[in-house]
Amino acid sequence: MAACGSAAAAAEYSALLSLRWGPRTRGRFAVSCRARPGNVSAQQKKKRGKNIAPKQLSSNTKLLPTTGENEQLPNTSSRTSTQPPQQNTSHENDNDGAIGQRDVNNAAIGNEQQERSKDNHFESDVQLQDLGEMIQNMEKNILLLNQARLRAIEDVDRILTEKEALEKKVNILEMKLSKTLATKGNINVDTIGDHLEKFTKEMLIESALSGGSPAHLCESPLFTEMTVLKEENRLLKVDAQFLKTKITELAEAEEFLFKLEKERSLLDATVRELESRFLVAQTDIWKVTPLQYDVWMDKVENLQRMLECLINHVEKYVALLDQHDDLQDKIDELESLLREGETSEFSPYVVELLQKKLEAAKGRHQAGFQETNIHVQVYRQLIEEFQENLGKLIEESDRLEHSASGMSSEFWSHILLMIDGWFLEQKIPNTDANMLREMAWKRDDRICEAYFACRGAKESDVGGLADVVAGLGKALQTKGHLVEIILPKYDCMQLDQITNLKVLDVVIKSYFDGNLFSNNVWTGTVEGLPVYFIEPQHPSKFFWRAQYYGEHDDFKRYSYFSRAALELLYQSGKKIDIIHCHDWQTAFVAPLYWDIYATRGFNSARICFTCHNFEYQGTAPAPDLSYCGLDVERLDRADRMQDNAHGRINVAKGGIVYSNIVTTGGHGLQDTLKMHSRKFVGILNGIDTETWNPSTDRFLAVQYSATDLQGKAANKTFLRKQLGLNTEDTSQPLVACITRLVPQKGLHLIRHAIYKTAELGGQFVLLGSSPVPHIQREFEGVADQLQKNNNIRIILKYDEALSHCIYAASDMFIIPSMFEPCGLTQMIAMRYGSVPIVRKTGGLSDSVFDFDDEKIPVELRNGFTFARTDEQDLSSCLERAFSYYSRKPMVWKQLVQKDMQIDFGWDSPASQYEDLYQSAVAQARGVAQT
Numbered sequence: 001m002a003a004c005g006s007a008a009a010a011a012e013y014s015a016l017l018s019l020r021w022g023p024r025t026r027g028r029f030a031v032s033c034r035a036r037p038g039n040v041s042a043q044q045k046k047k048r049g050k051n052i053a054p055k056q057l058s059s060n061t062k063l064l065p066t067t068g069e070n071e072q073l074p075n076t077s078s079r080t081s082t083q084p085p086q087q088n089t090s091h092e093n094d095n096d097g098a099i100g101q102r103d104v105n106n107a108a109i110g111n112e113q114q115e116r117s118k119d120n121h122f123e124s125d126v127q128l129q130d131l132g133e134m135i136q137n138m139e140k141n142i143l144l145l146n147q148a149r150l151r152a153i154e155d156v157d158r159i160l161t162e163k164e165a166l167e168k169k170v171n172i173l174e175m176k177l178s179k180t181l182a183t184k185g186n187i188n189v190d191t192i193g194d195h196l197e198k199f200t201k202e203m204l205i206e207s208a209l210s211g212g213s214p215a216h217l218c219e220s221p222l223f224t225e226m227t228v229l230k231e232e233n234r235l236l237k238v239d240a241q242f243l244k245t246k247i248t249e250l251a252e253a254e255e256f257l258f259k260l261e262k263e264r265s266l267l268d269a270t271v272r273e274l275e276s277r278f279l280v281a282q283t284d285i286w287k288v289t290p291l292q293y294d295v296w297m298d299k300v301e302n303l304q305r306m307l308e309c310l311i312n313h314v315e316k317y318v319a320l321l322d323q324h325d326d327l328q329d330k331i332d333e334l335e336s337l338l339r340e341g342e343t344s345e346f347s348p349y350v351v352e353l354l355q356k357k358l359e360a361a362k363g364r365h366q367a368g369f370q371e372t373n374i375h376v377q378v379y380r381q382l383i384e385e386f387q388e389n390l391g392k393l394i395e396e397s398d399r400l401e402h403s404a405s406g407m408s409s410e411f412w413s414h415i416l417l418m419i420d421g422w423f424l425e426q427k428i429p430n431t432d433a434n435m436l437r438e439m440a441w442k443r444d445d446r447i448c449e450a451y452f453a454c455r456g457a458k459e460s461d462v463g464g465l466a467d468v469v470a471g472l473g474k475a476l477q478t479k480g481h482l483v484e485i486i487l488p489k490y491d492c493m494q495l496d497q498i499t500n501l502k503v504l505d506v507v508i509k510s511y512f513d514g515n516l517f518s519n520n521v522w523t524g525t526v527e528g529l530p531v532y533f534i535e536p537q538h539p540s541k542f543f544w545r546a547q548y549y550g551e552h553d554d555f556k557r558y559s560y561f562s563r564a565a566l567e568l569l570y571q572s573g574k575k576i577d578i579i580h581c582h583d584w585q586t587a588f589v590a591p592l593y594w595d596i597y598a599t600r601g602f603n604s605a606r607i608c609f610t611c612h613n614f615e616y617q618g619t620a621p622a623p624d625l626s627y628c629g630l631d632v633e634r635l636d637r638a639d640r641m642q643d644n645a646h647g648r649i650n651v652a653k654g655g656i657v658y659s660n661i662v663t664t665g666g667h668g669l670q671d672t673l674k675m676h677s678r679k680f681v682g683i684l685n686g687i688d689t690e691t692w693n694p695s696t697d698r699f700l701a702v703q704y705s706a707t708d709l710q711g712k713a714a715n716k717t718f719l720r721k722q723l724g725l726n727t728e729d730t731s732q733p734l735v736a737c738i739t740r741l742v743p744q745k746g747l748h749l750i751r752h753a754i755y756k757t758a759e760l761g762g763q764f765v766l767l768g769s770s771p772v773p774h775i776q777r778e779f780e781g782v783a784d785q786l787q788k789n790n791n792i793r794i795i796l797k798y799d800e801a802l803s804h805c806i807y808a809a810s811d812m813f814i815i816p817s818m819f820e821p822c823g824l825t826q827m828i829a830m831r832y833g834s835v836p837i838v839r840k841t842g843g844l845s846d847s848v849f850d851f852d853d854e855k856i857p858v859e860l861r862n863g864f865t866f867a868r869t870d871e872q873d874l875s876s877c878l879e880r881a882f883s884y885y886s887r888k889p890m891v892w893k894q895l896v897q898k899d900m901q902i903d904f905g906w907d908s909p910a911s912q913y914e915d916l917y918q919s920a921v922a923q924a925r926g927v928a929q930t
């Protein structure tokens, strides 16, 4: 029985141990956790959790000895005599209430046994034997108990290790969570959620493995922490989802912007193509003789269709603008959301990242919007211009219906008188005069055509280029270089500007379209510079057109000239260092030189190309390149002379590709310039400081300088009187504008400036002329309308003398160009103490710096600038200038004096050119020596 009892006791112990030590230990742990304040942070929870377990568990181990009595409990009635009474006392202090009660019971049983032992002395031996067995059993039990204790301690250690591992996992998860929020806006809370889910599962499995139940697990602090984490993660998920949506919206906006940019460049290409086709078709029409009236009408109709197409395209630009508006709304919305985001709990990194992205998108959007806007304005003007020309052509078709032969005898007499006049004025040689007389006599239609083509020709449309070539040439000459200029011998040249004009007794033959043609060579000096004039003896009379540019066969005319000019240089046997080509008209020289002349040993020179106005680039169908002897197949390639937008040939591009130095910017050829960036240098033009010098200017009523501004005031008074402007109020600032009236110059802003100046109490003088009849007429309308306003004068002609007086008299000078490759008027204005107010574009933004712009060093601030093409920006700029003028006269005076002292001469640009030339020459010599 004892054995049985012992065995039963042992079984009881082990059963008890496994039952009590497992869950109860955990139970205690859970209880002590629950006792903590409910609102502590997860971090605090972890710290406290770590300290509790070991001590409480060790106190529990004291309970073990009481289990010695527990083996008796199931059979108390039959086995009471075997109970060791002394054992009861050892557990008096036991903490466990249930077990303590059992101890009390056992103690009572023990007392009863002692009473019995006194009455039964006979049984003492037997009892002693039993007692011995009991002691042995007890010892065994104690041994078992100790083993169980050791296992319990091992269990505790294992649980602690597990707990620490779990805590580490939680830490890692927390770190992952915050890292994920901070990385590139990619908030992957799903992954965190997955981790948490996985983690929970692992916990459940571990719990199951260690015999725990889900119910117990729910009570565990780790589980609570996990729940908190899960909730936090859920909220984060919502935030992240929201941010993700915004990021996606931003990405969509960016994509949309990209689409708009692409669309615009496609439109640009098509419109430019249309524009050049239109121009060609328009000029081509003049080649049709009056007898071919049907052909004429077909062509006019074709033009009409092209015009409609152009209008259609411009409408697409307008649609683009609307889309830009939508985009603006989206950007505004995102911006305000982000502003809220700054104060919310979103990760600051994410908000900052989004803000950066948004800023970039905003910048692109604004630039795109502005660019599109400019295109819309310029092309709208262009359409009006085309419509005007078309109207003219239709009018002309009426005239043609009666044919040139039907022209009155008065008309032919007028022509004959004109020819005589040119001859007497030495504008044409005798041979030409005879030939023209003959043609007029025979009522030759070509005379008619030439006459009508010349009618609209303006006085000077090469002013800017002529100024630059002469200015740079003279400056280089002063620096000791030998400079020569080659020009076509235009019939409309101002011969009085040329000294010693004479034809050389030599004929230079040059190649053109499969034949050799003779060229007369004339020489003369212009502003002290030697000039050669080439006069082709070609039946097309290339430079006998009564105007410089704008002929239907300009491409042919200038490819002819380029080839003839090179031939002249080649045959003269000179050893040239630099050939500097200006504008697309002479850019043929670059490929011709390298492909044809350099191979003939004429290779000492290096080529420099400057394009003063990239509005015109000289495009034509590829085969036209062969006229001057260039190899079409070799050159009609994207990396050579093929236009970047369409399949035509682009001569300006050829100039960039085949030159050693390029000093120009822009317009559709940026990619080509980028590819050739090593040879590209931006140099601002200068002005001729002798011609434009207020202290010696013979056109002025009074000469003056920066140190004597009385003279400037005198010029103002003089001009106001001369133009019939109000002279009573001397405090009124005088605003001026001298310009060609073409869309490029910002016509709507010029008009606005007139009215705004009047509104601000100033006076306005516009001197301008337009090659476009409808623009000229439109400004005539404005002039008529404002004729009686004695604060405004609009003078619609080209008048150089008057221009000098206006520069001198004005206080402010307005240049609101849509684009401006370089611009001279802002420099001339400053030299004359007229403060420039300009739109920030091209050369204007390189030479005029806003007086209020704190990002610009004070010493450079010389005028007032505005960026946008709308009227408001110009208005506020004008207001700022007026405010300084009237409220701070001393500051204004200093600004005027500063502007007058800026060096805009050619010396500095010429030195820059000189350096470029020299390094190109040095390189050439280096190559020659190796």
Ligand SMILES: Nc1ncnc2c1ncn2[C@@H]1O[C@H](COP(=O)(O)OP(=O)(O)O)[C@@H](O)[C@H]1O
Residues within 6 Å of the ligand: 463, 464, 465, 738, 739, 740, 767, 768, 769, 797, 798, 799, 800, 803, 822, 823, 824, 825, 826
């Ligand atoms: N109506 C005019 N009368 C006199 N000079 C003019 C007139 N219009 C423009 N100019 C002159 O033409 C030159 C213009 O050069 P620039 O500013 O480079 O413009 P662009 O060459 O594009 O016309 C300036 O010297 C200016 O004084």
